[in-house]
Amino acid sequence: MIHAISNVELESYLDEALPQERMAEIENAFRDDPKLGERFAEIVSKRDAGVHTLGSIWRRNRLSCPSREKLGSYLLKVLDPDETEYINFHLETIGCRYCNASLGDLGQQHEAADAKERESRRTKYFQSSAGYLSVDD
Numbered sequence: 145m146i147h148a149i150s151n152v153e154l155e156s157y158l159d160e161a162l163p164q165e166r167m168a169e170i171e172n173a174f175r176d177d178p179k180l181g182e183r184f185a186e187i188v189s190k191r192d193a194g195v196h197t198l199g200s201i202w203r204r205n206r207l208s209c210p211s212r213e214k215l216g217s218y219l220l221k222v223l224d225p226d227e228t229e230y231i232n233f234h235l236e237t238i239g240c241r242y243c244n245a246s247l248g249d250l251g252q253q254h255e256a257a258d259a260k261e262r263e264s265r266r267t268k269y270f271q272s273s274a275g276y277l278s279v280d281d
């Protein structure tokens with residue numbers, strides 16, 4: 145089911161700043177809805193004329209993206225509720241592709257670090273048991 149496509153989304157589409165799925169949905173919608181194409185053409189022509197909405201400038205420069213450190217803290221759930229809410233909004237409602245990719249990447253690093261930590265605990269445990277054994281010997 146296609147949700148109504150707002151001008152903001154069309155701008156994001158132009159910036160290729162939407163999630164892949166939504167990009168595809170909008171591409172399909174162009175085929176079914178000539179009106180949508182007209183709206184899009186209008187946005188493009190405004191762009192060409194140098195008229196940029198504040199929103200498009202923001203998206204283009206990614207000013208609203210949280211830093212990678214913030215995303216890391218978000219992942220660890222150590223942000224305050226306001227920041228968490230903002231990042232939720234940014235990731236889910238805006239569907240920022242860069243940050244979603246970044247978060248996926250951080251998640252993998254995080255898991256790898258976890259596994260490494262478990263591994264080193266295990267090694268320490270065996271080393272200390274080995275140590276005890278050699279003392280007992």
Ligand SMILES: [Zn+2]
Nearest residue numbers: 209240242243
């Ligand atoms: Zn972002």
